[in-house]
Amino acid sequence: MSTVTYLYAGAFYLAALILVLGVARKIMIYARTPVPFKIPTTPAPTTMPGVVGRMFRETVFFESLFKASKWTWIFGWVFHFAMLIVLIRHLRYFSEPVWMWVAVISPFGVYAGWAMLFGLSGLWGRRFLVDRVRYISAPSDHLMLVLLLAIVSTGLMMKYVWHTDIVAVKAFFLGLMRFDPTPLPSDPLLLTHLGLVVILMAVFPVSKLLHVPGVFFSPTRNQVDNPREFRHQGIRSS
Amino acid sequence: MKAEFTIPVVTNIPVTPSVVDGAMAHSRPFVAKSDHQTALGFPEELVEDWHDRALAKMKELLGKYRSLQVFMDSCVKCGACTDKCHYFLGTSDPKNMPVARQDLMRKVYRRYFTFAGKYFPWLVGAVDLTREVLEDWYSYYHQCSECRRCSVYCPYGIDTAEITMAGREILASVGIGQKYSNEIIGKVFKIGNNLGLPQPAMADTLLDLEEEIKEDIDVDVRLPLDDADAEVLLVSPSADFFAEPHVDGLIGYAKVFHQAGIPWTLSSHASEAANFGLFIGNDESMQKVATRIREAALELGVKRIIVGECGHAWRVAYSYWNTLIGPFDFLDPNYPAPQHICEATYDLVQAGALKFDKARNDDKVVTFHDSCNVARGSRMGNMPGGQFIIPRALIRASCNHFVDMREDSIREGTYCCGGGGGLLTDDLTELRVKGALPRVQALHEVIEQYHVTHMAAICAICKSQFTKVLPFYSLGMGMIISVHQLVGDALVLGSEQ
Ligand code: HEM
Ligand code: HEM
Ligand code: SF4
Ligand code: SF4
Numbered sequence: 223m224s225t226v227t228y229l230y231a232g233a234f235y236l237a238a239l240i241l242v243l244g245v246a247r248k249i250m251i252y253a254r255t256p257v258p259f260k261i262p263t264t265p266a267p268t269t270m271p272g273v274v275g276r277m278f279r280e281t282v283f284f285e286s287l288f289k290a291s292k293w294t295w296i297f298g299w300v301f302h303f304a305m306l307i308v309l310i311r312h313l314r315y316f317s318e319p320v321w322m323w324v325a326v327i328s329p330f331g332v333y334a335g336w337a338m339l340f341g342l343s344g345l346w347g348r349r350f351l352v353d354r355v356r357y358i359s360a361p362s363d364h365l366m367l368v369l370l371l372a373i374v375s376t377g378l379m380m381k382y383v384w385h386t387d388i389v390a391v392k393a394f395f396l397g398l399m400r401f402d403p404t405p406l407p408s409d410p411l412l413l414t415h416l417g418l419v420v421i422l423m424a425v426f427p428v429s430k431l432l433h434v435p436g437v438f439f440s441p442t443r444n445q446v447d448n449p450r451e452f453r454h455q456g457i458r459s460s
Numbered sequence: 461m462k463a464e465f466t467i468p469v470v471t472n473i474p475v476t477p478s479v480v481d482g483a484m485a486h487s488r489p490f491v492a493k494s495d496h497q498t499a500l501g502f503p504e505e506l507v508e509d510w511h512d513r514a515l516a517k518m519k520e521l522l523g524k525y526r527s528l529q530v531f532m533d534s535c536v537k538c539g540a541c542t543d544k545c546h547y548f549l550g551t552s553d554p555k556n557m558p559v560a561r562q563d564l565m566r567k568v569y570r571r572y573f574t575f576a577g578k579y580f581p582w583l584v585g586a587v588d589l590t591r592e593v594l595e596d597w598y599s600y601y602h603q604c605s606e607c608r609r610c611s612v613y614c615p616y617g618i619d620t621a622e623i624t625m626a627g628r629e630i631l632a633s634v635g636i637g638q639k640y641s642n643e644i645i646g647k648v649f650k651i652g653n654n655l656g657l658p659q660p661a662m663a664d665t666l667l668d669l670e671e672e673i674k675e676d677i678d679v680d681v682r683l684p685l686d687d688a689d690a691e692v693l694l695v696s697p698s699a700d701f702f703a704e705p706h707v708d709g710l711i712g713y714a715k716v717f718h719q720a721g722i723p724w725t726l727s728s729h730a731s732e733a734a735n736f737g738l739f740i741g742n743d744e745s746m747q748k749v750a751t752r753i754r755e756a757a758l759e760l761g762v763k764r765i766i767v768g769e770c771g772h773a774w775r776v777a778y779s780y781w782n783t784l785i786g787p788f789d790f791l792d793p794n795y796p797a798p799q800h801i802c803e804a805t806y807d808l809v810q811a812g813a814l815k816f817d818k819a820r821n822d823d824k825v826v827t828f829h830d831s832c833n834v835a836r837g838s839r840m841g842n843m844p845g846g847q848f849i850i851p852r853a854l855i856r857a858s859c860n861h862f863v864d865m866r867e868d869s870i871r872e873g874t875y876c877c878g879g880g881g882g883l884l885t886d887d888l889t890e891l892r893v894k895g896a897l898p899r900v901q902a903l904h905e906v907i908e909q910y911h912v913t914h915m916a917a918i919c920a921i922c923k924s925q926f927t928k929v930l931p932f933y934s935l936g937m938g939m940i941i942s943v944h945q946l947v948g949d950a951l952v953l954g955s956e957q
Pocket of ligand 2 (some may be wrong): 382
């Protein structure tokens with residue numbers, strides 16, 4: 223087998239390790255840090271099922287963002303929802319036989335890559351065009367969008383311009399999961415696509431992508447508004 | 461009104477300004493003197509090893525508050541909060557955008573506590589903790605009224621108030637506290653209220669008020685102090701005892717209790733509902749201030765505690781008291797502990813115990829200013845959003861003419877008065893005037909459209925702030941009134957029936 227195969231196999235193992243351990247470590251830190259007081263942003267639900275509903279609306283519809291800015295919401299929500307569809311479609315590289323629900327959803331998502339492109343471009347445009355957003359953008363904020371845009375563009379080019387050997391790609395990843403990799407096709411587009419994905423996985427736990435665990439641990443959103451009924455004593459979040 | 465700064469122009473529709481770098485860099489409140497600092501257990505002045513101590517304190521706070529730790533990591537710089545802060549809208553200074561205010565701390569957090577900031581500081585905008593950074597903190601953490609408006613719109617609920625509180629706590633712990641807040645907390649420790657009003661002075665004031673009411677309406681409405689036979693302990697902001705328009709609110713509470721026949725009392729030991737410990741992010745001070753109220757309630761043997769019209773005080777009472785000074789198992793379980801005066805009055809109205817002659821307020825067209833800490837940090841009644849419904853119900857019960865301001869400027873989206881969070885001090889007048897702009901702009905709309913004459917509020921800080929800043933915008937300081945003034949004026953008292 224070629225050096226490229228070994229290199230990518232190694233890189234994916236390492237990146238997966240960083241991703242899983244890094245995020246797990248952060249989750250542990252968040253979970254262990256006390257919440258000394260009741261600080262939900264009110265009006266807040268007064269029951270636990272109510273809080274579950276609030277969190278659902280936040281994570282699925284980006285409710286607060288919708289209240290804040292319709293443009294950011296459109297771009298952001300389209301990007302995330304399309305990414306979800308794209309990632310679900312990608313599960314066909316990791317399952318054999320392809321899971322039923324993945325097979326069902328996949329055909330509906332053929333344009334999801336384009337939707338991601340639309341969303342990400344809009345979000346990036348804001349960083350240049352809106353003076354307030356320009357002011358708060360660090361190089362890493364631009365680079366994160368560039369990284370995602372590059373992943374999406376290489377993916378779309380593979381799909382529409384220079385096709386890759388999907389069957390071999392799938393064999394490689396199924397092998398990877400059995401710790402027995404098979405040769406990886408070495409066309410530059412695929413290698414770029416995968417190389418960038420490795421970077422995305424590795425930076426996840428040390429970047430603002432921590433908003434993914436963070437959103438679930440935010441005390442202003444996940445607390446029940448019942449301080450008079452129950453004496454909150456600090457350690458737990460509800 | 462003349463000023464040494466440019467008073468913002470009130471436009472017909474709300475406007476988001478372009479950023480003007482450094483527009484408010486000069487704004488900073490007086491620094492606490494050594495005795496203001498030591499009373500709270502802080503060092504007298506900037507300590508020699510401030511750098512290390514500040515970082516050690518930051519580490520401690522990151523381990524103490526999940527909010528701070530999660531908020532430091534989670535922001536994606538989406539910009540949703542950037543046009544939500546009244547101080548940004550009023551000053552155009554980009555560091556008054558909530559995310560930029562957070563970033564003042566986040567860039568230091570990243571530098572010392574994260575992988576990316578340790579090894580690639582230029583990439584993530586991480587910086588060393590220098591004297592300049594510390595000065596920036598002092599300036600801009602005192603341009604946040606901890607109103608939580610940003611937190612409503614942030615997709616992760618990032619509450620800049622939590623970060624401001626942490627920033628102020630770190631600053632005070634290395635020796636640069638804020639004079640206004642620390643001096644006031646010291647007074648509460650020593651005397652029992654923000655004004656430093658001792659028991660005899662309080663007793664005199666209350667007697668005067670009783671006489672005033674007698675002269676006015678010829679009814680013997682009492683304002684008892686330290687009455688051991690009382691069922692209800694009323695804890696009110698001390699401004700209610702003498703400041704205008706606050707005092708008319710106090711008279712309103714007294715009339716309600718009088719008419720409902722509820723034996724109540726004020727306490728000279730717990731003569732303050734305000735709790736500036738919240739503002740400076742210091743839990744020990746907050747607990748110490750609150751403890752006086754538990755002590756007074758036990759000493760007087762009351763069955764209920766009711767809190768007067770004060771925004772942050774109600775947040776502390778509603779959200780923090782049970783944790784800080786609870787449990788309240790010595791109080792009557794049939795009533796919420798603590799209870800807001802508006803809840804108490806509302807229940808009486810619902811029960812038909814109060815009769816109103818609304819026509820007495822017919823000279824007024826009233827609107828209502830939701831106070832930020834009540835709106836976004838607490839609740840009234842047993843339904844979410846009761847804090848918006850109940851005060852409005854009281855105004856409608858006592859007035860014929862009521863209108864609301866623009867939807868995004870009220871309820872959970874309410875704009876701060878511009879003077880909350882420990883900023884209600886003359887050394888911050890420019891900030892206070894400019895920070896009031898979004899509220900004044902929304903008020904201007906209803907004045908034009910509905911000829912609104914009065915704006916009612918349920919917060920001592922809002923009342924003082926508007927009294928001071930409305931004249932800068934050529935509006936009468938008398939526009940701002942207490943909800944319980946409206947209630948008290950319209951309430952039909954027994955002997956009048
Ligand atoms: C529970 C799952 C997630 C939730 C609820 C969530 C939510 C959000 C929200 C509300 C925003 C702000 C609006 C916007 O700019 O789109 C955002 C931004 C962002 N999210 Fe997520 N997200 C999730 C998962 C992810 C994942 C898995 C990734 C990465 C691969 C990601 C990457 C990003 C990026 C890069 C931004 C910043 C966009 C910009 O620069 O403007 N998110 N996310
Ligand atoms: C190990 C992980 C990944 C593998 C093996 C992989 C592989 C591939 C392959 C082989 C294609 C070409 C599909 C075709 O020709 O029909 C593709 C397309 C694409 N990839 Fe990936 N990819 C991975 C991760 C990602 C991630 C994390 C993203 C987004 C954040 C992404 C976004 C896309 C997009 C948008 C397309 C084009 C549209 C589509 O097929 O849905 N990929 N990927
Ligand atoms: S809490 Fe209020 S004052 Fe502070 S940054 Fe947020 S909106 Fe501005
Ligand atoms: S809304 Fe929240 S996530 Fe977005 S920039 Fe502001 S603080 Fe950061």
